[in-house]
Amino acid sequence: MECQSALQGQRKKGEEVKTAWRPPGALTDSSVSWWCPQKCQSWQGELGRMTALLGAKSPLRRVAIFGGTHGNELSGVLLVKHWEEDGAEVQRTGLQVKPFIANPRAVQKGSRYIDCDLNRVFDPAHLGEEMPENSPYEVVRAQEIHRLFGPKGGKDAYDVILDLHNTTANMGCTLILETSKNDLLIQMFHYIKSCLAPRPCFVYLIDRPSLKYATTRSVAKHPVGVEVGPQPQGVLRADILDQMRRIVGHALDFIQYFNEGREFPACSLEVYRVMEKVDYPRKENGEIAAVIHPSLQDQDWKPLNPGDPVFLTLDGKTIPFDGDSTVYPVFVNEAAYYEKGEAFATTLKVTLTARSLNSSSP
Amino acid sequence: MSSTPSRGHQLDRVAVTGGTHGNELSGVYLVKHWLQNPSELQRGTFAATPFLANPKATKRCIRYLSQDLNRSFTRTFLTSKETQDGPYEVRQAQEINQLFGPKGSADAFDFIFDLHNTVSNMVACLILDSEENVFTMHMCHYIQKHTQGPCPIYLYGLPGQENYSLQSVAKNGLGLELGPQPHGVLRADVLSHMRALVACGLDFIDLFNQGTSFPAFDIVAYKIIEPMDFPQSPSGELLGFVHPQLQDKDFFPLKPGDPIFQLFSGEEIFYEGDATIYPAFINEAAYYEKGVAFYKMKKCTFSIPPLEAPEASAP
Numbered sequence: 001m002e003c004q005s006a007l008q009g010q011r012k013k014g015e016e017v018k019t020a021w022r023p024p025g026a027l028t029d030s031s032v033s034w035w036c037p038q039k040c041q042s043w044q045g046e047l048g049r050m051t052a053l054l055g056a057k058s059p060l061r062r063v064a065i066f067g068g069t070h071g072n073e074l075s076g077v078l079l080v081k082h083w084e085e086d087g088a089e090v091q092r093t094g095l096q097v098k099p100f101i102a103n104p105r106a107v108q109k110g111s112r113y114i115d116c117d118l119n120r121v122f123d124p125a126h127l128g129e130e131m132p133e134n135s136p137y138e139v140v141r142a143q144e145i146h147r148l149f150g151p152k153g154g155k156d157a158y159d160v161i162l163d164l165h166n167t168t169a170n171m172g173c174t175l176i177l178e179t180s181k182n183d184l185l186i187q188m189f190h191y192i193k194s195c196l197a198p199r200p201c202f203v204y205l206i207d208r209p210s211l212k213y214a215t216t217r218s219v220a221k222h223p224v225g226v227e228v229g230p231q232p233q234g235v236l237r238a239d240i241l242d243q244m245r246r247i248v249g250h251a252l253d254f255i256q257y258f259n260e261g262r263e264f265p266a267c268s269l270e271v272y273r274v275m276e277k278v279d280y281p282r283k284e285n286g287e288i289a290a291v292i293h294p295s296l297q298d299q300d301w302k303p304l305n306p307g308d309p310v311f312l313t314l315d316g317k318t319i320p321f322d323g324d325s326t327v328y329p330v331f332v333n334e335a336a337y338y339e340k341g342e343a344f345a346t347t348l349k350v351t352l353t354a355r356s357l358n359s360s361s362p
Numbered sequence: 363m364s365s366t367p368s369r370g371h372q373l374d375r376v377a378v379t380g381g382t383h384g385n386e387l388s389g390v391y392l393v394k395h396w397l398q399n400p401s402e403l404q405r406g407t408f409a410a411t412p413f414l415a416n417p418k419a420t421k422r423c424i425r426y427l428s429q430d431l432n433r434s435f436t437r438t439f440l441t442s443k444e445t446q447d448g449p450y451e452v453r454q455a456q457e458i459n460q461l462f463g464p465k466g467s468a469d470a471f472d473f474i475f476d477l478h479n480t481v482s483n484m485v486a487c488l489i490l491d492s493e494e495n496v497f498t499m500h501m502c503h504y505i506q507k508h509t510q511g512p513c514p515i516y517l518y519g520l521p522g523q524e525n526y527s528l529q530s531v532a533k534n535g536l537g538l539e540l541g542p543q544p545h546g547v548l549r550a551d552v553l554s555h556m557r558a559l560v561a562c563g564l565d566f567i568d569l570f571n572q573g574t575s576f577p578a579f580d581i582v583a584y585k586i587i588e589p590m591d592f593p594q595s596p597s598g599e600l601l602g603f604v605h606p607q608l609q610d611k612d613f614f615p616l617k618p619g620d621p622i623f624q625l626f627s628g629e630e631i632f633y634e635g636d637a638t639i640y641p642a643f644i645n646e647a648a649y650y651e652k653g654v655a656f657y658k659m660k661k662c663t664f665s666i667p668p669l670e671a672p673e674a675s676a677p
Contacts, residue, residue: 078600082626110651111424168544232481232544234647238606238624287394294550312550314395335546338423 059259060159060222064098064149065090065248067164069119069216070336071106072233075244076164090248092256102145102216105137110234112336113138122152123214142216150219161220162251164244167229168335170298173201173243176225177271178218180207185222186354188254190267195250202301203271204330205350211274224251233335263358272301272328272347279341281311281319290319292333292343300332304346311343372571372672373472376410377462378403378560380477382432382528383648384419385545388556389477405564407571415458415528418450423546425648426451432476433526435465463531473567474532475560479552480541482646483610485512486559489537491519493583493664497534500576500669504566509558514613515583516642516659536563542610545647576669584613584640584659592655593623593631601625604645604655612642623655
């Protein structure tokens, strides 16, 4: 199947942990190495341009709000459908805001996806592919989204995509950042966090080349992942909906203020940088052999120390965390990740900084 | 099928089914474990049989393939002539009926525990057809007294309605409905709770088989009235969602005038009934396809007659 690599590309246990964290600025943009296989020479020019745009001063005119990238994550699905009917809430002066259902067939079916995970196929291999008739639905759809909101890495791409997701994990309000070098998004996330306070809002940084995945929102110049939980798949909870709605509102406000020329002073932002994915203990037949330990369940973002319990078998055996330093687990017991071999991901706290920011044109 | 217990009769054919809905993982995981290691299901007077009811749905981690297996045990489905191309769950229901039934016959199993999860805040809900099932009401009473936490009793039978559930294949049955747990997720707390409930139910049968009689008692149970639908457009699109004040309040009183829904526009919808009800299965994921937001229940107190021990069986 065409999407096999996307479905199974998540397990890189161990090797990445040893890579030392380098401060922003010392890094070559991780998206560069990830994005430029040799066959995509022609896109490299666009990429340089995109990198320059990361410290953008030009106004952001075109914003899309994606719901239903995963069809059973209902907060985004229902908010986007509502905004398609009545968009007053998401209109801002000087902005073109487009609410969009990313995977309508999965939404219709109430499932995460039809053939493969839409949020993993926005890589050159899938986007550049000549499509035979029996292509996976999500690959076809990805190319359509790439045409409508991209081209990915191109100057005509949308400025911002807010991609709305839910998780069954107890992650609260989470913003997902794909690179540590995007001053504009660091400023935006800083703004959203300060608006939501005292309610916590966490930032998950997924910039590791080996763990990075080719997200739907990555067709935009500034991709923003919004992840709110806990909410079961196929369910709409009022409290979760309200939190997501606030995040979207604050994000759009920020863009409007930025466009109006408001100055945002230099800031720092605490983020949780992904380190590795941890799989369940498995039986020989691949079935899971233990469940998340009750003392880890619902403890997303809380410190997990070496030796702390992480799994529990049906025989009552506790399996401790075998890492060698304190980490912060996220996506603990996410339903969609059983098939991806991920019981949780570990992160480390890192502080990013952004230069002061204002739009050049009022 | 008569719902009165067979007194004077030991129960030695007992089954525990999981994965009747393939994405309700507590039962799936426990049954798979017991298939490997059934010692936990053994008692002095009998050994229960673990059974994975919908293996194809379990494999795909979905509720069902063609239709809800737990609505497929009606005369129509059980007697229909199905080919290999027919709905998978109808063929599966017929197979289960052969293994543990035939439903309504003397050859049927004595008892089936059917293991379920819900995303609703139902805690450890005990589900049976009717309070007239004296044996199972005694089991519920025993479980309430011998396990931790509340175990509300949910009576799903409606007058004149044919019993459609998997557990109806046996002479007596009990559904264990534990939540909240998202579908496709295993929570350790829910898993251990379900395990304790099954163990307690098996203990009760063992005590009964050993000659224990149980005295009469009064007990509270919730009887189904009807479903309450979500606010929907004529084309079936959701116009609103469960009100935050109602969310997670399963089995709490809901009075006329209390808020039940919020629309995307912000407008609130209030309960318009003329009596206090007790909602259950509030915001259950599996009922969205039916447009059901919750079930209206009435709270009843029943006087359950004593349960006489079976006569000692012949050697």
